[in-house]
Amino acid sequence: MAKARSEMIAETRAKLVAAARHAFGTVGYANASMDDFTAGAGLTRGALYHHFGDKKGLLQAVIQQIDAEMTARLHKVSAKAPTRWQAFVDECVAYIEMAVEPEIQRILFRDGTAVLGDISQWPSTNGCIQALADALRQLQTDGEIGADIDIDVTARLINGASAHAALWIANSDDPQATSKRAVEGFRTLLERLKT
Amino acid sequence: MAKARSEMIAETRAKLVAAARHAFGTVGYANASMDDFTAGAGLTRGALYHHFGDKKGLLQAVIQQIDAEMTARLHKVSAKAPTRWQAFVDECVAYIEMAVEPEIQRILFRDGTAVLGDISQWPSTNGCIQALADALRQLQTDGEIGADIDIDVTARLINGASAHAALWIANSDDPQATSKRAVEGFRTLLERLKT
DNA sequence: ATGTCTTACATACACGACGTATGTAAGATG
DNA sequence: CATCTTACATACGTCGTGTATGTAAGACAT
Numbered sequence: 001m002a003k004a005r006s007e008m009i010a011e012t013r014a015k016l017v018a019a020a021r022h023a024f025g026t027v028g029y030a031n032a033s034m035d036d037f038t039a040g041a042g043l044t045r046g047a048l049y050h051h052f053g054d055k056k057g058l059l060q061a062v063i064q065q066i067d068a069e070m071t072a073r074l075h076k077v078s079a080k081a082p083t084r085w086q087a088f089v090d091e092c093v094a095y096i097e098m099a100v101e102p103e104i105q106r107i108l109f110r111d112g113t114a115v116l117g118d119i120s121q122w123p124s125t126n127g128c129i130q131a132l133a134d135a136l137r138q139l140q141t142d143g144e145i146g147a148d149i150d151i152d153v154t155a156r157l158i159n160g161a162s163a164h165a166a167l168w169i170a171n172s173d174d175p176q177a178t179s180k181r182a183v184e185g186f187r188t189l190l191e192r193l194k195t
Numbered sequence: 196m197a198k199a200r201s202e203m204i205a206e207t208r209a210k211l212v213a214a215a216r217h218a219f220g221t222v223g224y225a226n227a228s229m230d231d232f233t234a235g236a237g238l239t240r241g242a243l244y245h246h247f248g249d250k251k252g253l254l255q256a257v258i259q260q261i262d263a264e265m266t267a268r269l270h271k272v273s274a275k276a277p278t279r280w281q282a283f284v285d286e287c288v289a290y291i292e293m294a295v296e297p298e299i300q301r302i303l304f305r306d307g308t309a310v311l312g313d314i315s316q317w318p319s320t321n322g323c324i325q326a327l328a329d330a331l332r333q334l335q336t337d338g339e340i341g342a343d344i345d346i347d348v349t350a351r352l353i354n355g356a357s358a359h360a361a362l363w364i365a366n367s368d369d370p371q372a373t374s375k376r377a378v379e380g381f382r383t384l385l386e387r388l389k390t
Numbered sequence: 391a392t393g394t395c396t397t398a399c400a401t402a403c404a405c406g407a408c409g410t411a412t413g414t415a416a417g418a419t420g
Numbered sequence: 421c422a423t424c425t426t427a428c429a430t431a432c433g434t435c436g437t438g439t440a441t442g443t444a445a446g447a448c449a450t
Contacts, residue, residue, distance in 0.1 A: 005446065009398075030225065030309075033436065045437085046400045054438075114225075114309030118366040146383075153360075153380030160359020161352040168351050171313040185348030188341075192387035200417065204427075228407065240408085241429045249409075 013051055013061075015041040021062045025103035029059060029111035056115055063112050064125060070098055071127035078135060085144055088135040089190055092158060093183055095128060099166030100179065109163050120156065129159050145193045154193075161186070208246055208256075210236040216257045220298035224254060224306035251310055258307050259320060265293055266322035273330060280339055283330040284385055287353060288378055290323060294361030295374065304358050315351065324354050340388045349388075356381070 019041035023032035034045045034055060052058040077094040081087035098104055112119055120126045133155035139145045165182045172178040214236035218227035229240045229250060247253040272289040276282035293299055307314055315321045328350035334340045360377045367373040 005397095012398085028309075035436075044400055047398075049438075050398060110309045110312070113362070114223075114305045117305070118362040120363060121366045148383055150376060150380040150383070153377055154384065156363050156377075157356040157360060157381065157384065160362075161356040164355020164358065165348075165352060167308070167313040167355075168315060171316045181345060181348055182351075185345040186352065188343055188345070189349065189352065189388075193384075200426095207427085230407075239429055242427075244409075245427060 012043065012047055016043065016048055016051065016058065017061050017065055020058050021065065021103070021107070024059065024062060024107050024111060026106075028106060029055075029115060059107075059111065059115055060122075062107060063116075063119070066104060066107060067119075067125050067127055070095075070104070071131055073098065074128060074131045078131070084135070084138050084142060085194075088132075088139055089187065091132060091135055092162060092186060092190060095132070095159070096162045096166055096169070096183060096186065097179075099163055100170050100175065102170070105166060105170050109167060120159070126159075129155050132158055143195065146195050149193065158190075207238065207242055211238065211243055211246065211253065212256050212260055215253050216260065216298070216302070219254065219257060219302050219306060221301075223301060224250075224310060254302075254306065254310055255317075257302060258311075258314070261299060261302060262314075262320050262322055265290075265299070266326055268293065269323060269326045273326070279330070279333050279337060280389075283327075283334055284382065286327060286330055287357060287381060287385060290327070290354070291357045291361055291364070291378060291381065292374075294358055295365050295370065297365070300361060300365050304362060315354070321354075324350050327353055338390065341390050344388065353385075 016038065019037040020032070023037040023040075034048060038045050038048055048058060052061055074091050074094060078087035078091045081090050099109065108119065116122070120129050133151055136145065136149075136151045136155055140147065140149065140151060165186065169175050169178045169182055211233065214232040215227070218232040218235075229243060233240050233243055243253060247256055269286050269289060273282035273286045276285050294304065303314065311317065315324050328346055331340065331344070331346045331350055335342065335344065335346060360381065364370050364373045364377055
C-alpha cells in the first residue's frame, strides 16, 4: 500500500492547492487567511507549512497549476487553427480572454507579480510566453513576419500588452464592449507584424 | 498665521508621503510597517490615519505623486524632440526607462496594481497613458499613423507592453543588455504603426 | 515480527501589524 | 472669552503569520 500512501499525500497537496486557489482567486492573496481555507479543506496550517514552506510557496504552487492549464488551453487553440498566422492571432486573443477571467487575473497578474516579482523569470513558469514565442518563431521561419523582429522581445511585449488589456477590460464599466475594442485594436497591431 | 498653520499641515502630509514612498519603494507595501516609517518621519500612525484613512489611502497618495512626476518627465522629453514622431518614440522609450527604476517599478507596477487594481482606472491617475494617447492622436491627425488605429486601445497596449518590458528588464541578469534589446524591439514595433 | 526512524500532519505559542477608540492641545470661530 | 473643531498622539483589541513542539502512522532494518 505504498501507493495508497503517496496517493493520500498527493491528494492533500491537491486539496490545499485547490483551497488556496479558490481563496486567492476570490478574496486575494493578502486577505486569504491560511487558517480559514485550510480548515475548509479539512486540514490545518500545519499541513500547509509542511508541504509548501510558507504562504508564498503555496502561491507558487497555485500559479504553476494555473499556468499549466493556460498553456494547455493555448496549445489547443493554436492546434485548431487552419494557418500558422491564424493560430498565432487566435493564441493572442485567447490569452486576452483567459486573462480576463477573475481568478487568473487576480492570482497571476495582481498578486503573483506583487508577491513573487516577474512571473516570466521563474523556472518552468509562464509557458504562455514560450507558446507565443514558439508561434512567432514558426512564422518568422515561414517568412510571414519580418526577419528584423526580435522574437523573445516581441513575445514578451505582446504578453505584457495582453495582460494589461485584460486588466483594462475586466475593470471597465462594460467589459463586453471593451473586450471587443481591445481585441480589435490588438488585431490591427498584429497585422502590422506581417512582412 | 492661518497660512503658517496650513503650511504645517501640508508639510506633515508631505513628510508622511515621502516616508511611505521610501518604505514602499524599498521593502514593498506589505512589508512596510506604518509604525516604523511614521516614526522615521517623527510622527505616529495617528497622523497617518487622520490624513489618509488607511494604508491603502496612503499608497494612493504616493502613487499620485509619482504619476505626476512621471507625467511631467514625459512631457519634458516629448517637448525636446524635433518631430512629432520622434517625440512619441522618445516618450515610449522614456517610459520604459522610468519603469525600470526600482521605486517606480515596485510601487506602481507591483504593489499598486495588486492593492488598488488597474491603475489606469483611477480618476486623475496615470497621466502617462493620457500623454501617450495625446501623442498618438496628434500623429493620427497629422496622417503619420494609420487611421484604422484605435488610439485609446493602442495607448493602453503600449503602456502595458512597456510596463512588462520594464519588469523583464529589471529582473533580468543583465539589465543593461536586456534594456537595449527591449528598446530596440520596441522601436521596430512602433515603426510599424506608421502609414 | 519488532523496534527504530522518518514522515505527515496537528497543536500551541510568540510576535508583529493593522485598525479603532479615546485623549489632548492648539488654533479657528462666534 | 468661551466653544468648537482640527491635528495629531496614545492605548488597546484583534487577527494573521511563522515557528516550535507534539503525535500517530507508515517505512525499514534486523
